[in-house]
Amino acid sequence: MDIKITTLSENTADTPDLIAEWGLSILMDIDGYRILFDTGASFSAIYNAQMLGIDLSTIDKMVLSHGHFDHAGGLLNVLQRINKPIEIIAHPDIWDAKYALRADHRYIGIAFNREQLEALGATFYLTKDPVWIKDNIVTTGEIPMINDYEQIDPDLYIKQNNEFKHDPLADDLAMAIKTEQGLVIILGCSHRGMINTINHLQQITGETRVYCVIGGTHLMAASPERLAKTTADLRQIAVQRLGVSHCTGFQASSWLAQEFPDIFFLNNTGTQLNLP
Ligand SMILES: [Fe+2]
Numbered sequence: 001m002d003i004k005i006t007t008l009s010e011n012t013a014d015t016p017d018l019i020a021e022w023g024l025s026i027l028m029d030i031d032g033y034r035i036l037f038d039t040g041a042s043f044s045a046i047y048n049a050q051m052l053g054i055d056l057s058t059i060d061k062m063v064l065s066h067g068h069f070d071h072a073g074g075l076l077n078v079l080q081r082i083n084k085p086i087e088i089i090a091h092p093d094i095w096d097a098k099y100a101l102r103a104d105h106r107y108i109g110i111a112f113n114r115e116q117l118e119a120l121g122a123t124f125y126l127t128k129d130p131v132w133i134k135d136n137i138v139t140t141g142e143i144p145m146i147n148d149y150e151q152i153d154p155d156l157y158i159k160q161n162n163e164f165k166h167d168p169l170a171d172d173l174a175m176a177i178k179t180e181q182g183l184v185i186i187l188g189c190s191h192r193g194m195i196n197t198i199n200h201l202q203q204i205t206g207e208t209r210v211y212c213v214i215g216g217t218h219l220m221a222a223s224p225e226r227l228a229k230t231t232a233d234l235r236q237i238a239v240q241r242l243g244v245s246h247c248t249g250f251q252a253s254s255w256l257a258q259e260f261p262d263i264f265f266l267n268n269t270g271t272q273l274n275l276p
């Protein structure tokens, strides 16, 4: 099995040629089958793909981790660039009117309407269930919130019938690739909890070994207690490579780097992994 994972867009970049912006976009090549997971916030994914010599028109499928602008904002640019029909797997709630509470409620949902994206070739496969894209590649579908310490960011809202309600982020999804070494897990924002997500993927796939976890963990405002519990669970799961991105935040990233010095890396713009 030959897996190549390239992070096209993330908050930071270590390469002078590439641009960084708040958000995430990850390209997977699994034995020649190409999946684009998220699109970044604007044009960084298509810009960086070009700089890295990657032809985005070769992708076979897209997956959207959730309906926040920093993962879906590049949709229009990507669809224009690939210029062909493409299926996008996501949860139906990506179309909710999503807001973040800052000084006031700020819109952070998808800035395009569905028809506009469909006119550019997108077909949305919206489901709450896991989708097996290949017999070794699966999306989580809706992630059950099982443990007692991972909570959803209280500053995230949806607007329904002119009222703001807490966003349950039911649309938050992730992916796994089953390999001989165990699961390779790709996270979007982990709004429903990184450990809940990993546990759910172990359950769906029947594979308990987790070889590699990369992506956003949404630990940026996590308490020391939550970080300690996350660390203990990651140890118990025995993750072998841990590449955090995006909404992990500086503090949690340095915490995890100290706790897992042998397996930790920053998975940022331009990171290329050849797995296993
Ligand atoms: Fe998000």
Ligand SMILES: [Fe+2]
Residues within 6 Å of the ligand: 023, 024, 068, 070, 071, 188, 189, 216, 246, 247
């Ligand atoms: Fe995000």
